[in-house]
Amino acid sequence: GAVVSQHPSRVICKSGTSVKIECRSLDFQATTMFWYRQFPKQSLMLMATSNEGSKATYEQGVEKDKFLINHASLTLSTLTVTSAHPEDSSFYICSARTGQASYEQYFGPGTRLTVT
Amino acid sequence: QQQVKQSPQSLIVQKGGISIINCAYENTAFDYFPWYQQFPGKGPALLIAIRPDVSEKKEGRFTISFNKSAKQFSLHIMDSQPGDSATYFCAASIAGNTPLVFGKGTRLSVIA
Numbered sequence: 001g002a003v004v005s006q007h008p009s010r011v012i013c014k015s016g017t018s019v020k021i022e023c024r025s026l027d028f029q030a031t032t033m034f035w036y037r038q039f040p041k042q043s044l045m046l047m048a049t050s051n052e053g054s055k056a057t058y059e060q061g062v063e064k065d066k067f068l069i070n071h072a073s074l075t076l077s078t079l080t081v082t083s084a085h086p087e088d089s090s091f092y093i094c095s096a097r098t099g100q101a102s103y104e105q106y107f108g109p110g111t112r113l114t115v116t
Numbered sequence: 117q118q119q120v121k122q123s124p125q126s127l128i129v130q131k132g133g134i135s136i137i138n139c140a141y142e143n144t145a146f147d148y149f150p151w152y153q154q155f156p157g158k159g160p161a162l163l164i165a166i167r168p169d170v171s172e173k174k175e176g177r178f179t180i181s182f183n184k185s186a187k188q189f190s191l192h193i194m195d196s197q198p199g200d201s202a203t204y205f206c207a208a209s210i211a212g213n214t215p216l217v218f219g220k221g222t223r224l225s226v227i228a
Contacts, residue, residue, distance in 0.1 A: 004159075006159075034215055034216075041223075042220070042221075043205060043218045043219065043220045043221050044160070044205070044218050046215050046216075049215055091157075093159050093160070095159075095216075103148040103150075103165070103167075103209065103211070104150070104162060104165065105150070105162070105209075105216055106162060107152070107159035107160045107161070107162075108159050109158055109159045110157070110158060110159045112157070
């Protein structure tokens with residue numbers, strides 16, 4: 001299957017600081033990437049859909065000014081958690097579709113964010 | 117409103133047995149139904165997927181059964197092994213760039 005990477009895998013930051021998470025499609029071009037958040041023992045919660053070269057579409061209840069998403073190229077999308085607070089601590093996972101006509105969606109390994 | 121209902125929430129199966137996880141959906145526009153496997157601390161991995169034009173798809177020990185009229189689909193894991201112990205998610209989506217809608221997950225434990 002297609003490979004999606006995330007960096008960093010784990011990050012600890014202080015409250016009030018910003019953290020950037022990178023999501024890369026390694027062996028394919030991804031016109032669409034998705035960002036999810038997952039709490040312990042729960043399902044994946046879609047945060048936003050990111051299309052290359054355009055503004056991300058955020059799900060209801062997700063603050064777009066807090067969770068900044070940039071999809072600058074066909075292989076890279078970034079999620080920046082601004083002014084992080086302890087309640088932002090979570091497991092963040094990105095995924096990518098292998099093509100505009102493709103149904104398959106591949107996930108990155110996830111980033112564990114801890115805000116102290 | 118949950119669009120994909122998954123059951124059971126947890127499942128314990130003996131080694132060598134068959135694990136069965138069920139999902140039901142409401143939106144008849146869904147036309148892609150994947151299953152994902154997730155180990156603790158890892159991202160979900162695509163296991164197997166089916167489109168509504170077939171009723172069954174098999175890949176190794178994993179089989180999806182699809183019942184369009186009942187709006188249900190299920191994952192069967194044959195000869196379950198301890199290494200299959202993970203959380204399994206069913207999902208559904210509509211053609212194009214629509215996001216996947218996930219079930220709540222099933223925690224499978226395969227015991228020796």
